[in-house]
Amino acid sequence: MKVLFVIQGEGRGHLTQALSLKQMLHNEGHEVVGVLVGKSPSRQLPGFFCDKIGVPVFPFESPNFLPSAKNKQVTILRSVGYNVCRGHKYLRSIAYINEMIKETKADVVVNFYEMLTGLTYLLFRPKAIMICIAHQYMFLHPEFEFPELNKISLASLKFFTKVTAIGSRKKLALSFRKMREVPRKGIVVVPPLLRNEVIEAKVAQGDYLHGYILNSGFSEEVKAWHTTHPQVCMHFFWDKKGAPQTVEIDEKLCFHQLDDAKFVQYMAGAKAYATTAGFESVCEAMYLNKPVLMVPTHIEQVCNAHDAMISGAGVANSTFDLDKLLTLSDTHRSNETFRHWVNQSSWLIMREFRSDLLMEPYVKTNFRRFATNWVYRISHRLPL
Template identity: 55%
Template sequence: MKFLFIVQGEGRGHLTQAITLEEMLLRNGHEVVEVLVGKSSSRTLPGFFNRSIHAPVKRFISPNFLPAADSKRPSLKKSVFYNLRKIPEYFRSMCYINQRIKETGAEIVINFYELLTGLTYAFFRPAVPYVCIGHQYLFLHRDFEFPEKNFVQLWMLRFFTRMTAIRTSKKLALSFRTMEQDDVHRIVVVPPLIRQEVASIQPEEGNYIHGYMVNSGFSDSVEKFHICHPEIPLKFFWDKADTEEVTKVDETLRFYQIDDIKFLNGMAGCRAYASTAGFESICEAMYLGKPVLMVPAHIEQDCNAYDAMRAGAGIISDSFDLESLLRFAGRYTPNRNFTSWVRSCERRIIFELEETMNVVIDEMYMVESFV
């Protein structure tokens, strides 16, 4: 089968999921003909993605959230006004997506939580079926438990998620644990897409704290901890623009531009991991048996963190409270059931994608027979 990927380019998670799924499809005799990645003025495409993906990569302008003045949580007001001004550009992007779906000869489109994919299928109705993949689709599952957060924000999160999946054939919800299929919402719960590099790496327990922050404003709390505890090595990755590949504060505190190999090696050898609660890196930490401090940067990550806490991944804080992380690390026990769940990922996801294509072929055969 020929697949076309459409990937939301915000953060690291959707990009690494796309890399992993492409590897799985290639191993099973399928082909990814092209990868379309949503871009914005505030984010650059990490170099590791272009180095790791095999299919041709093309970019298009996509909606995104703008950070608040403190560069921590997104500013909803700024984001709304910014994206409203760019509606004409987004419509051109939808025309481009529709064109690529037709011209690539793709038989199935895979959507990694890109809003314009759902809107393209709403307005242009391409004939090619598409499947949505992401942890966010678990938020639409009838049995998902939400944290006690603002009702309006949770409603908006679910509404946004539905918009990314308009007219989809199936939603594959990546989850920390197994859950029943939700037929009403066309949701199948599957394991996280953990890359081969993570599965093959040998974890060790080092003496440093490893970290990742999507928004650079959280570096303030890291630096405050460092002033009080300069003896504890800290290695943090960020997406801060216009900085060196490595920003060396002193001998025990360094900030790195995101690099996949360095990030994974850092994860494998750390004492504990601190993150802005992105789903992908939490899964990697759980797989490698690392205790996690989760500092949500927006409502989606609030839900990620709550779900991960229930799965035994770690603790939640509103700042990079690394002292609490070290205390938690002293009593942390890895979730071994998670490891076996992850190892069933390829079999489950390939089955669901091939089943989707078989259903489409059967429907086409029935139509032709009727005619």
């Protein structure tokens, strides 16, 4: 089976998920024929992704949130205005996605939450089957618990998520924990897509804090905290355009450009982890038994942080107040239930790519899905 990936390239989460899924598909004998990555001109595609994906990567211009003037929180009104003005470029991107689906002769398109993929299926109706995969599809689950949010903002988030999935055969909703499937909405709840490097990492309890900041403006908050806590060692990662591989503020604080191997290495040996609440890195921290401080930059991450707290990941805050993270690290306990859930990801996700489940509507295959799940859990002595 030929598979084409289309990825929303904001941050690192969808990119590392694509690396994991590509390996799973390869192990099952499928071929990933190309990767399309939607990004804004202000973002650079991390070098580790292009090096490791092993197939041609084609960037295209896609709508993205704009950060504030201080490059921290996103600004919704500016983002909407900016993206409306660039609508003609996005129409060209939609046509490009359609042409690439034809050119690669893909049987299946895997959409990692890229809105323009849904619009491609709305306007051109490609023959390739589309499967959507992202944590954000949990927002369409009737039992997902949202934090206190503005009703208009919440409705907009759900609408955006639905647009990304127009024309999809099914939506694989990555989740911190097992929840029931929703056949009438085509929602299949699956574990996070963590890379082998994370699964196989040797965990240690170091004396430094690890972190990832999506928008480089947050580095000023980290530096400010560091001036009052100069004895605490910290290693933070960012994707600041034009910055060298490592910016050494002093012997205790360093900022590193995104590098997947180095990122996992520092995560595995850290005392605790601070992040802008992206789903993927929070899952990595949970799997490696690191407490997490989450500082959301937009509504999706607010929802991620709330969901992660329910699952025992850590705490959310409006700023990088690392005192809270140090306090949390003294009482944090490992989450073995989460680790068991993650360890089932390969078979649960690959099940959805079997030809018999792909070619029929989701609701018709629900009994077989339930039966295979029941047999697997009995054979592996897992709770039903």
